Amino acid sequence: SYDYFISGCIFNNNDAAVGVSGIWEKNIVIGPGGLISNDTWAGAYQIIRNNILWLAGAVHQPAIDSVIVKNNLATRDGVGYFTRAYNPIVINNTVLGFDDYYYELEAKIFNNQYQFNDAIIARCDTNYTGYNCIIPPTDAVDSLIGWNGNISADPMFVEDYDFYGDSIVDVHLQWGSPCIDAGHPDTRYNDVDGSRNDIGAYGGPGGESYLYLDLAPDIPDSFTGYGDSSYFHLKWKANTETELSHYSLYAGSTPDFIIDTGSHIDDIYAPDTFYAYGPHTFGTSLYFKLTASDTTGHESEPTEPLYLIVDAIQENNVINRPTRLALMGAFPNPFNESTRIKFRLRSSGSQVVTLRIFDNRGNQVRSMEGTFEPGYHEFPWNGKDNEGNQLPSAMYFLRLSSDGDVALRTATLIK
Numbered sequence: 001s002y003d004y005f006i007s008g009c010i011f012n013n014n015d016a017a018v019g020v021s022g023i024w025e026k027n028i029v030i031g032p033g034g035l036i037s038n039d040t041w042a043g044a045y046q047i048i049r050n051n052i053l054w055l056a057g058a059v060h061q062p063a064i065d066s067v068i069v070k071n072n073l074a075t076r077d078g079v080g081y082f083t084r085a086y087n088p089i090v091i092n093n094t095v096l097g098f099d100d101y102y103y104e105l106e107a108k109i110f111n112n113q114y115q116f117n118d119a120i121i122a123r124c125d126t127n128y129t130g131y132n133c134i135i136p137p138t139d140a141v142d143s144l145i146g147w148n149g150n151i152s153a154d155p156m157f158v159e160d161y162d163f164y165g166d167s168i169v170d171v172h173l174q175w176g177s178p179c180i181d182a183g184h185p186d187t188r189y190n191d192v193d194g195s196r197n198d199i200g201a202y203g204g205p206g207g208e209s210y211l212y213l214d215l216a217p218d219i220p221d222s223f224t225g226y227g228d229s230s231y232f233h234l235k236w237k238a239n240t241e242t243e244l245s246h247y248s249l250y251a252g253s254t255p256d257f258i259i260d261t262g263s264h265i266d267d268i269y270a271p272d273t274f275y276a277y278g279p280h281t282f283g284t285s286l287y288f289k290l291t292a293s294d295t296t297g298h299e300s301e302p303t304e305p306l307y308l309i310v311d312a313i314q315e316n317n318v319i320n321r322p323t324r325l326a327l328m329g330a331f332p333n334p335f336n337e338s339t340r341i342k343f344r345l346r347s348s349g350s351q352v353v354t355l356r357i358f359d360n361r362g363n364q365v366r367s368m369e370g371t372f373e374p375g376y377h378e379f380p381w382n383g384k385d386n387e388g389n390q391l392p393s394a395m396y397f398l399r400l401s402s403d404g405d406v407a408l409r410t411a412t413l414i415k
Helices: none
Strands: 004-007 010-012 022-025 028-030 041-044 047-049 052-054 063-065 068-070 073-077 089-091 094-098 101-104 108-110 113-115 120-123 128-130 133-135 141-143 221-227 232-237 244-252 264-269 274-277 285-294 306-309 313-315 318-320 325-331 339-345 351-358 364-372 375-381 394-402 405-413
Touching: 221 285, 221 306, 232 285, 232 306, 244 274, 264 274, 325 394, 325 405, 339 351, 339 394, 339 405, 351 375, 364 375
Parallel strands: 004 022, 010 028, 022 047, 028 052, 041 063, 047 068, 052 073, 068 089, 073 094, 089 108, 094 113, 101 120, 108 128, 113 133, 120 141
Antiparallel strands: 221 232, 232 274, 244 264, 244 285, 285 306, 313 318, 325 339, 339 375, 351 364, 351 394, 394 405
16 A cells, blocks of 8 residues: 555645655646655655656655656756666656656666756666657767667657746647657557557556647748858758658748748758859848748748848859948839938947948939948938939939948939
């Protein structure tokens, strides 16, 4: 018989408990303590199942006989299931963001998910460590024997785990997860619905039956790029969904452009994560967005707009960029009502930038000035002179200067 049964409780900022022959079931434990903590004998026949442990440990350094740890979600603690237990059985747990997850002495460890753990160590005389999902990034895995049938893949949780997040995430599996039906094949460990064990906290006979949501892929990460003499070069980090099909690249002249067939540039099929778009004339600027699509037709939300300019000068296969000032030109050009004169300032601090506009006889018709930090900027021009008079249709010369650097361009006004 068991000395205690604790179920359906919420423990907030608790010190870890100590007990013998106990059952911990369906509790929520919120840091900084855990369930069991002792440097000496802590009891026998512990069962820890169907708990959520957030900012809290589970078993810290006890010597326990026949502990069973199953169907728990444990996130963000300094130490994980650090057990020197006899015959521990660790089944269908999801463990995220632990410093150590350590087992010894005849352990059976299978159908678990591990992510953002610094070390997973299983050093046992008769160890069976199999059918687990080791989710990158996990820094170290060390098992002396019995390391069988494990996978390393994105489990495709309904919600991505954020190590620095401030809430418990939903770790149910999405449709297409590599953890579905990938646990131990023995029918003793089948899911509630009778199918083969799903790896993770909701799999196995102690888990639950639920509908796998068919969700869109994650938004592509680390979307970046640059412009050289005539091409835009874009790259991003690969998505990890198993059913990923392709990425779609879109471009527009403003950051709020609409994602549709008119702005669509191309589809880039996985596993490629780069694209060169061009050629374009010097000074061309565009905003880019990227989405990810899966094989069932779902498309992710787009990335934040990425603004790039073709602004390098290619000579002898070497890209030479102006050291401090680059005048990209007027956009649009030619123009009717107004245009934007874009430039980039490279400096160690703020600089005064002056724009002077001349007609085709060399007369200065307009001047503008401002103080700018390093980066991309623009002067708007409505086609009028300094007195507010409308200028005639003609080609005008743009002279941009800052701290001794000068750049020249032309702009054509059509009325």
